[in-house]
Amino acid sequence: VPLTTEPPLQPKRGFIKERSKVNSVPLKNKKASSFHEFARNTSDAWDIGDDEEEDLSSPSLQTLNSKVALATAAQVLENHSKLRVKPERSQSTTSDVPANYKVIKSSSDAQLSRNSSDTCLRNTLHKQQSLPLRPIIPLVARISDQNASGAPPMTVREKTRLEKFRQLLSSHNTDLDELRKWSWPGVPREVRPVTWRLLSGYLPANTERRKLTLQRKREEYFGFIEQYYDSRNEEHHQDTYRQIHIDIPRTNPLIPLFQQPLVQEIFERILFIWAIRHPASGYVQGINDLVTPFFVVFLSEYVGKKLSDLLEEVLRWVGRVSYWCACVNSGPLQEQLSTAEPCLQPKHRFLNVNLVPLSEQVHSHFRRYEVEYLQFAFRWMNNLLMRELPLRCTIRLWDTYQSEPEGFSHFHLYVCAAFLIKWRKEILDEEDFQGLLMLLQNLPTIHWGNEEIGLLLAEAYRLKYMFADAPNHYRR
Amino acid sequence: MNPRKKVDLKLIIVGALGVGKTSLLHQYVHKTFFEEYQTTLGASILSKIIILDDTTLKLQIWDTGGQERFRSMVSTFYKGSDGCILAFDVTDPESFEALDIWRDDVLAKIVPMEQSYPMVVLGNKIDLEDRKVPQEVAHEWCKEKDMPYFEVSAKNDINVVQAFEVLASRALLRYQGIAENHLADSIKLSPGQPRSKCC
Numbered sequence: 001v002p003l004t005t006e007p008p009l010q011p012k013r014g015f016i017k018e019r020s021k022v023n024s025v026p027l028k029n030k031k032a033s034s035f036h037e038f039a040r041n042t043s044d045a046w047d048i049g050d051d052e053e054e055d056l057s058s059p060s061l062q063t064l065n066s067k068v069a070l071a072t073a074a075q076v077l078e079n080h081s082k083l084r085v086k087p088e089r090s091q092s093t094t095s096d097v098p099a100n101y102k103v104i105k106s107s108s109d110a111q112l113s114r115n116s117s118d119t120c121l122r123n124t125l126h127k128q129q130s131l132p133l134r135p136i137i138p139l140v141a142r143i144s145d146q147n148a149s150g151a152p153p154m155t156v157r158e159k160t161r162l163e164k165f166r167q168l169l170s171s172h173n174t175d176l177d178e179l180r181k182w183s184w185p186g187v188p189r190e191v192r193p194v195t196w197r198l199l200s201g202y203l204p205a206n207t208e209r210r211k212l213t214l215q216r217k218r219e220e221y222f223g224f225i226e227q228y229y230d231s232r233n234e235e236h237h238q239d240t241y242r243q244i245h246i247d248i249p250r251t252n253p254l255i256p257l258f259q260q261p262l263v264q265e266i267f268e269r270i271l272f273i274w275a276i277r278h279p280a281s282g283y284v285q286g287i288n289d290l291v292t293p294f295f296v297v298f299l300s301e302y303v304g305k306k307l308s309d310l311l312e313e314v315l316r317w318v319g320r321v322s323y324w325c326a327c328v329n330s331g332p333l334q335e336q337l338s339t340a341e342p343c344l345q346p347k348h349r350f351l352n353v354n355l356v357p358l359s360e361q362v363h364s365h366f367r368r369y370e371v372e373y374l375q376f377a378f379r380w381m382n383n384l385l386m387r388e389l390p391l392r393c394t395i396r397l398w399d400t401y402q403s404e405p406e407g408f409s410h411f412h413l414y415v416c417a418a419f420l421i422k423w424r425k426e427i428l429d430e431e432d433f434q435g436l437l438m439l440l441q442n443l444p445t446i447h448w449g450n451e452e453i454g455l456l457l458a459e460a461y462r463l464k465y466m467f468a469d470a471p472n473h474y475r476r
Numbered sequence: 477m478n479p480r481k482k483v484d485l486k487l488i489i490v491g492a493l494g495v496g497k498t499s500l501l502h503q504y505v506h507k508t509f510f511e512e513y514q515t516t517l518g519a520s521i522l523s524k525i526i527i528l529d530d531t532t533l534k535l536q537i538w539d540t541g542g543q544e545r546f547r548s549m550v551s552t553f554y555k556g557s558d559g560c561i562l563a564f565d566v567t568d569p570e571s572f573e574a575l576d577i578w579r580d581d582v583l584a585k586i587v588p589m590e591q592s593y594p595m596v597v598l599g600n601k602i603d604l605e606d607r608k609v610p611q612e613v614a615h616e617w618c619k620e621k622d623m624p625y626f627e628v629s630a631k632n633d634i635n636v637v638q639a640f641e642v643l644a645s646r647a648l649l650r651y652q653g654i655a656e657n658h659l660a661d662s663i664k665l666s667p668g669q670p671r672s673k674c675c
Contacts, residue, residue, distance in 0.1 A: 243493060243494075246494035249512050250512040252514075253514065282545075285515045374552065378517065379518050382517055382518070383517055387514070387517065434536050437521040438523065
């Protein structure tokens, strides 16, 4: 299907223009002359996001964007080394304090000193938790992935699975039930974009209908653009537009791809259209993160392909698709997002009510230290655990969510319950409110990969059936 | 030697979205600055231990999400707090205008409701050139409300520590006042506490 042209991205007007100054790098420099170059420049996105291992010294780091990547990496390393010396520094700042008082250390240090027998590595990781490193996690994870595994060759099992997917996908009429069954334990990276499109209903199972459907969806999308996107300067949309505009640069702040003006424009467009098409919820902070997995997965389709199209065109198409998928999948999401509190309340009650049979111990531990579920699980529900897991894990999680009935809304609750129980030991080890909250808001998942997510999902599945047999625990 | 007194204080930071609440906190707690942080969803906890006069303060600081729709959820974190930072962005007049609402909201939710609840106001991003809220205007507003005002930059670490310490010392005073009232209402606070200077 040929790529149709879309209304040009318009320059920002009014006060918003001024706000954007900080982030805009001249577009000319950014415009790659070929797709190949573009692909190289942006390869960081799925390397970080997926289970790929990319050497830091690869050729992709020779260009403008790579400077950003290198700078970021350097920053991370620098922060790490700073962290290591921090205890000394903290002490030296308190030289005026009698030597027998050492409590001056920040609490993260205090926490550490309790585990002083741990290895240096463990300490570094621990410290990261309490530091503003949440946004850096993908990069850190990427580095650690390299150390852990290198580039593993495909196992026989993986090859067989990929073959099965190819077979399903190439059939004239894809068997969606079968596709769901195979996707539940994870979709191979190679076929993920098309599988997601099918699972989300963006593409019809029948190959003959696909072309027409795509055509129609694109026209619809152009309609939305015409109808809504230009309204961003209208008075009553100003607030929405402004909020989105503030949040765009801080979506994935440390993945260089997302700092490119063009990518940011596309995100802005997706979010704005989404917000005005869903007036009940409007723009909700956090949904900007939720577009990321779709975006990264669909963008990965273009790696290594020789496309003469301009990067702008490619990116717009990707933006279009991720917009559609985000719409489709956010039906249940929207329900969660529409109002922060009233809608989320029942979801929290889910944990509150159901944790008792799951782990009375954890539940009473929370009660004892006056920890409320809302204090940590708000984000779990609102952002589908995206803030708690590396991006590659979220993508893997979404393979299952799209294969499971009501995956994003219902099954997610069981995943959250399983996730909480997973930290049972760590939770019970903490013996004050603050320690508990620091733990629960900074769970050490940076090394997580497919294996951990697989176990988590299996446990969630078990819980789902356990509760299905005892429905009184939870009434929807 | 007497063991140093130890006090736990809970502080919160509120203000419109994008004014730099998270940046301010990370500058204060970790001495680090990044241009962009992910949006704060709900509320995040941070902690720092400082020594003020002869007291060890364990500060539990709650960073909050600035989007309006989260306000009712975020306000559940006000309860039991000992002090509050109201933050705005000097390049964003709307964030300054919103201070009234944030202030009323906090005052309405703290228990017991009282006028002596410590609050300080921080005008952030003074390192940027396109400032829109004049210093005098912000000063005037804070004076009217009897709150210390600080012009700060999380990026360049200007006035951040000072602002937090003034809030912490006021919160401590109030805490001691409440504690003493509980013990015996005859004890008065010492008047010699250092007054904070702004800007």
